[in-house]
Amino acid sequence: MKNALDRDALIFLKTLCDTQNLVNAANQLGLSPATASRLLGKLREAFDDELFTRSSGGLAPTWRMAELLPQVRTVLDDYERLLEVSAFDPKTLERVFHIGCVDHGVVFLAPAVARVASAAAGVMIEMSEITNEWPVQLRTGELDAVISPMESVPPGFHYLKLRERSCSARLVCRPGHPLLARAAQKGGVTFEEALSCGFVEITWRPTNYFRLAKSREEEAFAARRVIVKTPYFMGAAKIVSESDLLLPLSNLLADWCIEQGFLADLPVIGHPPFFNDFEPKLIWHDRSHLDPAMQWLRGMILSAVRDEEKKEAEERTGG
Structure with a gap:
C-alpha cells in the first residue's frame, strides 16, 4: 500500500482525473500504457475501489474517487510548498491563476493586470464564469479565488472587501434616448415613465444569489x-x-460605459436605488490561505483596486 501511495502515484491519480483517459495520462507523465495500467490496479487495491469506470467520454471517476480528489490535491499542494524556497520571488513564478467571476469582474481584475504582467512574466490569469458550485471548486483547487458580492461566506473560506465603499446601481440608457429630453427639462423622469420602456435583465451568476436578489425586488x-x-x-x-x-447597472460599470460615450445616466425622481448596495469581495478557501503565490496575487488585486478607488474619490472632490 505504501508503494501505491507515494507522490508519483498521487500525481498519476490526479492526472487521470484531469484527462479521464489512461493513455493520455500515461503520455503526460512519460509512462508506458502497461505501467499506467499496473499503477491503476495498485491504486484500486489500495483504496478498495474501482476509482474509475468506463463511459462514453472515457474513464469516469467513481463517487469514492470524487471524494478522494480534494484530498489528493491538498497532499500534492502541501508537498510542493514543502519544497518551495522560503523567499517568494514573483519573477520566477510560472503559474495559471483561475478566478471565478461574472464578466463584470474584469472591473476589479483590470487594474491589477498590468502590475501582475510586469512583476511576473510567467503568470497567466484565467477568468471563468462563476456557478453555484464555487465553494466546491475553491475547495478542490479548480478555482483559486472568486470575485462576487456574496453576502455570506461559509466556514473555511476567507474574503477581502475589494472596495471600502459599498457599490450601488442606477438606471442607464443610450445617448439620445427619448426620455433623456424629459429628464433634462424636469431633472429626471418618474418611475412610471421609466417603466413604460422595455428593459434588459442581467441574469448573473451564481444563480442562487441572483434569485435571492430577485426576491427582494419591489412589486412594480x-x-x-x-x-x-x-x-x-x-x-x-x-x-x-x-x-x-x-438597464439598471452597477455604478462601477456604468461609469466606465458613460465615459466611453455609449451609455447615459437616466435619473429617476424620488425613487430609491433599483438594487440594494453590495460589497464586492475576493473570496478564497483555507487550502490557499497560506500559499505565497496566492498571498501575492491577492495583494496585487486589492492594492490596484484600492488605488483606483482613491483616484475616483480625488476626481469627485477635485483633490
Missing part, C-alpha cells in the same frame, strides 16, 4: 417589461447602447 419593478435576458453585463450594455431599452 418586478413587473417591468423585460425584452432581453442575458447573463453578460457587457452584452447587456451593448444591447442598451443600440436600442431604447433601459
